[in-house]
Amino acid sequence: MKDLKKTSVFMSLILRHKPEAIGISLDSHGWASVQDLIAGINKTDGYYLDMDMLETIVRTDNKQRYSFNDDHTLIRANQGHSINVDVELKEAEPPEQLFHGTGEKSAASIRKEGLKPQSRLYVHLSKDKGTAEKVGARHGKPHIFFVHSGKMFRAGYKFYLSENGVWLTKSVPPEFLGER
Numbered sequence: 001m002k003d004l005k006k007t008s009v010f011m012s013l014i015l016r017h018k019p020e021a022i023g024i025s026l027d028s029h030g031w032a033s034v035q036d037l038i039a040g041i042n043k044t045d046g047y048y049l050d051m052d053m054l055e056t057i058v059r060t061d062n063k064q065r066y067s068f069n070d071d072h073t074l075i076r077a078n079q080g081h082s083i084n085v086d087v088e089l090k091e092a093e094p095p096e097q098l099f100h101g102t103g104e105k106s107a108a109s110i111r112k113e114g115l116k117p118q119s120r121l122y123v124h125l126s127k128d129k130g131t132a133e134k135v136g137a138r139h140g141k142p143h144i145f146f147v148h149s150g151k152m153f154r155a156g157y158k159f160y161l162s163e164n165g166v167w168l169t170k171s172v173p174p175e176f177l178g179e180r
């Protein structure tokens with residue numbers, strides 16, 4: 001069945017965390033062969049994918065999670081990986097303040113330890129509070145932290161902006177966090 005949403009969620013698992021789920025691998029820059037991805041997904045019970053559908057998913061994804069290479073023979077996720085790939089993130093100077101949404105239950109630990117990437121390669125930050133609220137709501141009652149990204153940057157911490165506009169950094173020490 002052509003279920004774009006269902007296939008897209010599965011693709012994000014494959015391209016960020018678990019390519020072996022369909023017996024494929026990613027190269028060191030996170031790329032998967034489009035042919036292998038389509039074949040692997042079609043071999044999986046309950047899933048369907050063809051090239052037209054894949055083009056539609058990549059073009060219409062609400063967070064622009066995926067990119068093709070020039071001739072659309074390779075595909076990768078733009079951010080969010082837990083496996084160690086180098087998606088050639090661009091270093092950039094962040095705005096003065098960024099936001100991180102989390103669950104209320106994690107707030108005390110974050111105040112103490114700062115933000116850690118947990119199972120992913122980076123801590124994910126957003127430039128608007130609305131996005132952070134949505135991300136936070138995935139973890140229960142949302143709680144928003146402000147990140148003094150300008151100060152961090154001037155102190156020498158590196159920031160990256162993914163192809164789809166997510167700000168990433170390795171970790172955020174507690175002294176650069178704020179709440180209101």
Ligand code: HQG
Binds near residue numbers: 065113
């Ligand atoms: C929390 C979505 C306790 C952190 C979104 C988060 C995002 C701590 C959780 C992307 C902690 C990790 C990533 C500490 C961090 N103590 N908890 N010291 N430091 N945490 O899913 O940021 O829709 O790995 O606050 O849009 O929620 O999937 O990260 O709650 O960009 O494309 O540990 O996923 O994108 O959770 O989400 P996650 P996230 P997609």
